[in-house]
Amino acid sequence: MRVSDTSGQATLGLQAPVQEVFSSVQGEGVYVGKRQIFVRFAHCHLKCAYCDTPMTTPDGRCHVEPIPGHGKTLMLDNPLSAEALLGVLKPLLAQAKHHSISFTGGEPLLYHRYLQAVFKAIQQHHPSVKTYLETSGTQPDFLETVLPVTDIIAMDIKLPSTTHEAPQFDNHQAFYQLAKTRPQTELFIKLIVNANTPPDELEAVRTIVTDTQTPIIIQPETLLQDGPAQLRPLPPSHLLAMENTLAQWFADVRVIPQTHKMLQIL
Numbered sequence: 001m002r003v004s005d006t007s008g009q010a011t012l013g014l015q016a017p018v019q020e021v022f023s024s025v026q027g028e029g030v031y032v033g034k035r036q037i038f039v040r041f042a043h044c045h046l047k048c049a050y051c052d053t054p055m056t057t058p059d060g061r062c063h064v065e066p067i068p069g070h071g072k073t074l075m076l077d078n079p080l081s082a083e084a085l086l087g088v089l090k091p092l093l094a095q096a097k098h099h100s101i102s103f104t105g106g107e108p109l110l111y112h113r114y115l116q117a118v119f120k121a122i123q124q125h126h127p128s129v130k131t132y133l134e135t136s137g138t139q140p141d142f143l144e145t146v147l148p149v150t151d152i153i154a155m156d157i158k159l160p161s162t163t164h165e166a167p168q169f170d171n172h173q174a175f176y177q178l179a180k181t182r183p184q185t186e187l188f189i190k191l192i193v194n195a196n197t198p199p200d201e202l203e204a205v206r207t208i209v210t211d212t213q214t215p216i217i218i219q220p221e222t223l224l225q226d227g228p229a230q231l232r233p234l235p236p237s238h239l240l241a242m243e244n245t246l247a248q249w250f251a252d253v254r255v256i257p258q259t260h261k262m263l264q265i266l
């Protein structure tokens with residue numbers, strides 16, 4: 001069924017399970033501190049040991065915070081149509097100046113056709129707001145759908161020392177090479193590290209990331225726990241050695257922990 005977006009042009013008709021929509025500040029990566037709207041999708045194809053994201057809301061509905069920071073939520077039924085999502089984004093965008101809309105998860109690329117339609121509508125109706133994709137960086141086939149309408153990609157390279165899963169290096173390589181075919185799309189890499197991260201995993205990153213100008217963010221692993229966030233113990237000497245190793249190969253290497261957890265905001 002073809003339906004209309006808010007401008008009356010036939011575009012959409014797609015649905016996806018969305019966990020929450022809220023306005024806050026980015027807590028990770030090169031855009032840390034920037035005002036964003038977050039759209040968090042349900043489900044993921046991976047099982048990272050450090051994952052702190054529920055795969056669905058307890059009631060399965062989409063929780064929307066209509067007034068940023070107030071904590072009160074509206075519930076919408078899932079799956080959410082692309083039109084309904086755009087209808088939620090519009091009043092949030094009107095309440096503050098936002099740098100971008102972060103599509104996160106779970107793994108947002110599981111819903112790549114939905115993303116493509118929503119990103120197109122955002123670029124058409126809100127051209128000053130960037131489309132920002134936070135992804136595990138493991139599904140190049142799905143990236144192909146959305147790359148032409150994606151402004152920024154925050155791409156993980158999953159290190160087995162922290163995920164406790166099998167390496168995804170071949171998928172990361174294909175994903176990175178595809179992302180680099182579109183120069184208009186900004187790309188940076190996020191590495192979750194801990195005290196067990198060995199030098200050969202950093203060597204794998206060097207092989208995958210062929211452009212030495214690609215920013216590399218080292219994000220020390222946060223402990224999974226209730227209450228104030230704490231980093232998993234990581235000797236400073238090890239952290240600085242990893243930073244120095246990567247800085248020999250890449251022009252822009254930064255160590256940034258998850259700051260939104262320190263602020264205890266969404």
Ligand code: SF4
Pocket residue numbers: 044045046047048050051052053105106107136
């Ligand atoms: S890719 Fe992200 S959402 Fe998926 S399991 Fe890993 S940390 Fe969790």
